[in-house]
Amino acid sequence: MRPSVMRSAAQLLRRRNYSSASGQQARKVAILGAAGGIGQPLSLLMKLNPLVSSLSLYDIAATPGVAADVSHINSPALVKGFMADDQLAEALDGADLVIIPAGVPRKPGMTRDDLFNINAGIVKNLCTAIAKYCPNALVNMISNPVNSTVPIAAEVFKKAGTYDEKRLFGVTTLDVVRARTFYAGKANVDVNTVDVPVVGGHAGITILPLFSQATPSTNALSAEEIKALTKRTQEGGTEVVEAKAGKGSATLSMAYAGAVFGDACLKGLNGVPDIVECSYVQSTVTELPFFASKVRLGKNGVEEVLGLGQLTQFEKEGLEALKGELKSSIEKGVAFANLV
Numbered sequence: 001m002r003p004s005v006m007r008s009a010a011q012l013l014r015r016r017n018y019s020s021a022s023g024q025q026a027r028k029v030a031i032l033g034a035a036g037g038i039g040q041p042l043s044l045l046m047k048l049n050p051l052v053s054s055l056s057l058y059d060i061a062a063t064p065g066v067a068a069d070v071s072h073i074n075s076p077a078l079v080k081g082f083m084a085d086d087q088l089a090e091a092l093d094g095a096d097l098v099i100i101p102a103g104v105p106r107k108p109g110m111t112r113d114d115l116f117n118i119n120a121g122i123v124k125n126l127c128t129a130i131a132k133y134c135p136n137a138l139v140n141m142i143s144n145p146v147n148s149t150v151p152i153a154a155e156v157f158k159k160a161g162t163y164d165e166k167r168l169f170g171v172t173t174l175d176v177v178r179a180r181t182f183y184a185g186k187a188n189v190d191v192n193t194v195d196v197p198v199v200g201g202h203a204g205i206t207i208l209p210l211f212s213q214a215t216p217s218t219n220a221l222s223a224e225e226i227k228a229l230t231k232r233t234q235e236g237g238t239e240v241v242e243a244k245a246g247k248g249s250a251t252l253s254m255a256y257a258g259a260v261f262g263d264a265c266l267k268g269l270n271g272v273p274d275i276v277e278c279s280y281v282q283s284t285v286t287e288l289p290f291f292a293s294k295v296r297l298g299k300n301g302v303e304e305v306l307g308l309g310q311l312t313q314f315e316k317e318g319l320e321a322l323k324g325e326l327k328s329s330i331e332k333g334v335a336f337a338n339l340v
């Protein structure tokens with residue numbers, strides 16, 4: 001963001017004193033896992049977001065340093081760092097949006113589901129605290145395996161009596177970001193103008209980009225090229241994991257994607273019209289209880305879950321092929337959350 005833009009945003013917010021009358025609300029965002037590979041750049045990007053008035057950075061380690069560092073940036077959000085269990089309540093208190101990139105990332109040779117044993121417990125504990133301290137917050141789940149961690153969160157909230165399906169989101173924006181980038185490169189169109197819906201889930205073949213609905217549309221791509229683009233989008237995460245060779249998975253592109261999705265959620269909360277993003281949410285678009293598709297965001301979170309539109313035969317086959325894996329990932333999450 002240009003300094004002049006930042007300055008004018010800051011001036012605007014000061015003048016308006018975050019008043020709801022002007023439509024500019026004071027918004028508290030909490031990031032859980034804020035000192036991690038994703039957490040740090042995501043904290044930076046959310047600090048730059050003029051819609052954020054208070055930024056709460058929580059992790060089990062290293063947050064004082066990250067918070068001190070980020071807090072020196074001359075943008076409006078007031079930054080506070082919180083570390084360890086006994087500070088989680090204060091970190092979450094009054095949050096409008098909680099973004100969760102807490103948990104372990106993949107190493108080469110692992111699937112996202114291989115992270116389940118560690119990350120399921122982390123997510124369950126954090127969501128138990130969210131239900132207690134900020135039950136009305138929107139929750140953006142980044143921690144993998146997203147196909148299971150979102151159902152875990154839903155079950156935790158149901159048990160606590162706070163579940164609102166409109167407020168829980170699996171962040172699949174990175175799949176959209178990748179599909180846009182790869183499509184623009186192959187179709188030779190300006191990436192700034194590109195959009196590609198990505199539906200299903202967030203792991204391997206459950207990631208289903210709908211290139212037939214990509215805009216701007218092109219007839220220049222052959223069936224083989226569409227197939228290759230689909231595979232590359234589905235394996236984008238693995239491409240990064242292998243390139244990082246044991247040093248983790250996507251962090252910078254994920255922080256960008258998380259910031260884009262977080263910003264869309266805040267705009268929706270603030271009543272900005274026509275905010276549409278793909279996300280993995282409770283859904284009736286297919287027979288699966290959770291599914292990623294385009295979602296219209298509003299003042300209460302999900303305003304409308306949009307359908308799939310017209311699919312090609314290749315996309316229909318991809319949709320049928322993903323259902324088995326997605327169903328068992330959902331069931332695994334639900335079963336885990338309901339263990340005593």
Ligand SMILES: NC(=O)c1ccc[n+]([C@@H]2O[C@H](COP(=O)([O-])OP(=O)(O)OC[C@H]3O[C@@H](n4cnc5c(N)ncnc54)[C@H](O)[C@@H]3O)[C@@H](O)[C@H]2O)c1
Nearest residue numbers: 033035036037038059060101102103104105142143144254
């Ligand atoms: N949804 C997506 O598209 C997407 C993309 C990339 C990565 N991810 C996932 O995001 C997660 C984080 O990835 P990363 O690269 O930032 O990992 P990382 O190891 O660099 O950072 C994770 C952070 O979580 C913290 N943490 C662990 N337990 C915690 C707890 N109980 N409370 C708060 N913080 C806790 C750690 O201290 C660490 O700072 C992984 O599960 C990864 O698979 C998802």
Ligand SMILES: O=C(O)C[C@H](O)C(=O)O
Nearest residue numbers: 106144236237238249250
């Ligand atoms: O691939 C991973 O393990 C991280 C993330 O889900 C991604 O898509 O980059």
